Amino acid sequence: MTMSPLSNRVKNSEDLVPGDHIYSWRKLFSYAHHGIFVGEGMVIHFTSGSILGISSSSSTPGKKTCPYIHPRCGIEQKPGSGVAVTCLACFERKGSLYRFEYGVTKIAFKLHLRGGTCTTAESDPKSEVLHRANYLLEKGGFGKYNLFRNNCEDFALYCKTGLLTIDIDKASGRSGQIADLVKMLPKKIKAKYFSHCVGLGRYGSDVGVRDDVIKVPVEDLVADNSTQDDENDHLQDNDNATQDDEK
Numbered sequence: 707m708t709m710s711p712l713s714n715r716v717k718n719s720e721d722l723v724p725g726d727h728i729y730s731w732r733k734l735f736s737y738a739h740h741g742i743f744v745g746e747g748m749v750i751h752f753t754s755g756s757i758l759g760i761s762s763s764s765s766t767p768g769k770k771t772c773p774y775i776h777p778r779c780g781i782e783q784k785p786g787s788g789v790a791v792t793c794l795a796c797f798e799r800k801g802s803l804y805r806f807e808y809g810v811t812k813i814a815f816k817l818h819l820r821g822g823t824c825t826t827a828e829s830d831p832k833s834e835v836l837h838r839a840n841y842l843l844e845k846g847g848f849g850k851y852n853l854f855r856n857n858c859e860d861f862a863l864y865c866k867t868g869l870l871t872i873d874i875d876k877a878s879g880r881s882g883q884i885a886d887l888v889k890m891l892p893k894k895i896k897a898k899y900f901s902h903c904v905g906l907g908r909y910g911s912d913v914g915v916r917d918d919v920i921k922v923p924v925e926d927l928v929a930d931n932s933t934q935d936d937e938n939d940h941l942q943d944n945d946n947a948t949q950d951d952e953k
């Protein structure tokens with residue numbers, strides 16, 4: 707399906723395909739909210755909680771607040787997690803729905819007057835996209851929401867591409883929380899994926915061409931701390947053993 711760069715509006719939600727990255731302009735906030743359409747009228751997205759009236763920090767996380775009485779809407783959110791699954795109507799909030807475009811040419815990318823509508827990066831296969839979104843929902847992982855540094859768009863871009871941006875010089879300001887997440891990854895994993903970024907030139911802040919992006923499997927992103935502690939303990943044991951040998 708080819709669409710002109712400026713006509714990516716989704717007029718009929720039946721045109722959506724599971725795995726689509728969609729967004730809805732919020733008039734009141736003058737910004738777009740992003741998510742991954744996962745089929746059956748549902749969207750998985752990363753939210754501060756207050757945006758959708760679903761509080762991720764309340765004592766009753768996942769409390770059902772859907773005015774459309776959708777059976778799944780808002781109830782699968784992990785306590786303290788910003789990753790939620792809601793119905794399309796709650797996601798759209800009377801706004802209009804758009805599809806984020808992947809694999810656009812550099813020329814098309816430049817034609818977009820407003821950022822956050824497309825990328826030159828290619829989308830991974832739909833099964834991979836759905837796996838990442840569902841996994842992050844299930845595990846409740848994607849760090850803390852920050853409108854400017856780790857937001858719904860970063861989440862959707864990650865689900866589509868597996869790419870994380872690393873804020874090496876802190877100049878871009880965006881995805882700083884992601885950088886924190888990346889810092890927590892075991893060294894071996896960082897070394898393995900960081901090599902993927904070599905040879906790419908910087909082009910604006912598009913993940914498709916940034917030189918500070920790495921591809922990280924969702925299982926590694928949500929690697930639980932106990933595994934990491936075990937590894938650190940193991941390394942420490944080795945250090946001790948070496949010291950003992952030297953004595």
Ligand SMILES: [Zn+2]
Pocket residue numbers: 772773774775776779780792793794795796797
């Ligand atoms: Zn709903």
